């Protein structure tokens with residue numbers, strides 16, 4: 001591909017162009033966007049209008065085009081806001097515009113490059129020391145479709161003499177100073193060089209991104225997902241990308257970023273929802289969470305499954321059609337061996353067990369009947385069915401090999417001490433006691449990986465499921481074959497329209513299923529526990545227990561992961577103490593660790609306090625560089641115990657005064673959560689929200705755990721010493737709470753402040 005020269009058809013603004021000329025060019029880009037949109041809408045309605053007649057191939061071809069137009073339309077709609085944000089002036093007098101997608105004229109002349117294209121990399125990487133052919137980098141600052149201003153960074157000293165001065169990083173500062181909305185935005189216009197390297201890093205293997213608070217780990221992880229989908233579309237679009245975060249509040253905080261980058265169809269899930277059909281509730285006792293998070297639970301679940309297979313103590317009689325047949329332990333043992341030898345999961349192997357036992361009993365029965373009828377050969381083909389349905393036989397089979405679901409296995413394990421004792425001899429009596437609970441209690445976050453493990457070992461309960469699966473697989477194969485042919489036919493036309501790598505056969509099949517009311521690939525992945533993804537992104541990954549990693553690894557057998565987090569912010573009972581130790585059981589030493597070192601969120605004064613508190617607690621952290629000094633020093637109010645809640649309300653009011661209209665969070669210990677919310681509601685009415693979905697309200701009340709990964713203009717932290725004690729004495733939660741503000745921090749405390757505050 002060649003750079004777009006300034007030519008007669010597409011007049012690129014000259015080097016000394018001002019805002020007005022850039023406005024004209026931006027208008028041209030939007031004009032082209034609208035044109036393409038209209039074109040796709042017409043094509044889509046034409047294709048739909050053709051109806052579903054014709055041969056299988058015709059129908060598939062029509063669907064192929066419909067998918068393509070629909071995908072393209074969704075993408076064109078999603079990128080409307082701030083479509084273009086950069087311009088590069090290069091040695092040799094050429095120039096590139098960089099935007100959310102690539103655009104060309106109808107004659108295929110390039111107008112704008114996708115930010116993910118290899119040639120766009122220099123926009124993020126060039127510096128004055130290593131300018132990589134860039135003379136000037138221009139940031140175009142748009143509000144929706146309007147150019148508000150431009151900002152130049154001149155990298156070529158010769159040009160500096162010719163034109164205006166170097167403005168540095170105003171675009172970045174403008175982005176960082178902007179009011180928070182409760183929804184994370186994309187950073188595509190201002191990605192920094194160290195972040196860009198991580199975003200464009202190789203797809204394969206496990207990439208760990210370690211970075212302190214506010215270094216852009218979440219932003220980088222999401223932009224990396226968009227980049228990988230762009231550069232490995234073929235592989236990733238059909239297998240899908242899974243993004244895992246700590247809780248549903250966080251998932252709703254980040255869920256607009258990928259659509260704004262033109263990517264939909266990524267599967268997002270919190271750790272509590274990874275097992276389809278169950279939403280794990282908080283595990284109240286951290287000791288229980290820690291035990292359930294150990295990798296040794298793989299053996300416990302394995303033994304719990306095996307315990308469900310029993311033999312009989314001695315010969316046992318069963319009655320079939322009024323005839324008594326003796327079943328011996330040897331018969332049961334033989335059937336059990338045969339079933340186990342299949343290597344299938346428990347419920348599926350049970351089918352073999354049942355078949356062998358039933359056949360043995362039927363043969364015995366036949367011999368008994370033959371003896372009685374003294375050799376008269378009657379038709380006895382019905383015998384097997386009679387044996388299978390005899391009540392005694394069913395009871396015996398269930399006694400020896402009970403059909404199980406993951407849920408009832410786990411429920412039994414926690415509610416029947418004897419069962420747990422035989423399945424988990426490696427746990428102490430005290431640990432087993434901790435795990436015990438009443439039947440019917442809801443499953444917790446820490447149960448989710450255990451349910452998954454149980455499901456893996458138990459397999460499908462429905463004996464006919466295997467057949468149905470095979471039928472579906474065969475049907476899908478034939479649809480895929482049709483689709484492949486259709487795509488081959490459609491490709492020249494797509495290329496004609498300037499659309500690259502947009503469609504593959506899997507998309508067509510997925511669309512067929514969608515339009516006939518079935519599920520899209522992403523939706524199928526969400527409900528299918530056994531779905532394997534092409535890439536998995538894990539955020540706040542320091543919190544994951546070994547069991548959670550074990551289960552996630554199964555979701556991506558290729559072990560292509562982006563793992564982002566901060567060891568220092570760990571607060572869960574299973575939080576990792578090092579990335580190497582956390583990942584070693586799963587990938588050995590095969591991981592790449594990249595570090596981010598600049599805090600973009602929190603002003604220096606607040607970071608200094610948070611770091612002093614963390615260090616005073618013995619936490620090893622690398623000092624972060626900060627981009628902003630900040631206008632407000634942290635405030636600390638010392639109050640009596642009774643005044644903590646009213647003091648928090650006052651602090652919230654004071655912060656509103658300080659930051660003007662913005663988003664204020666009160667981060668409080670669990671114990672004070674409802675009282676604080678009530679008091680804030682009394683004062684501020686329904687401007688106060690809590691939990692997922694309320695982040696766009698002015699005031700949010702959160703526990704330290706819920707605040708993980710989020711940010712607010714101002715933050716009020718109540719009872720810091722208690723926040724620390726809550727996380728089993730680990731400083732991580734308090735460190736998280738103190739680093740959430742983008743502008744101002746206010747602490748309200750009764751009693752002693754944790755060490756590190758004295759510098760305040």
Ligand SMILES: Nc1ncnc2c1ncn2[C@@H]1O[C@H](COP(=O)(O)OP(=O)(O)OP(=O)(O)O)[C@@H](O)[C@H]1O
Pocket residue numbers: 172175176185186187190191192195211212213214215216217218219220566569600601708709710711739
């Ligand atoms: N290059 C950038 N340009 C503009 N804003 C940025 C950039 N990098 C990060 N930010 C902003 O900084 C803030 C912090 O980013 P993010 O939440 O991704 O950090 P994090 O490392 O995940 O933080 P934490 O670990 O504390 O949760 C966000 O508002 C993000 O949009």
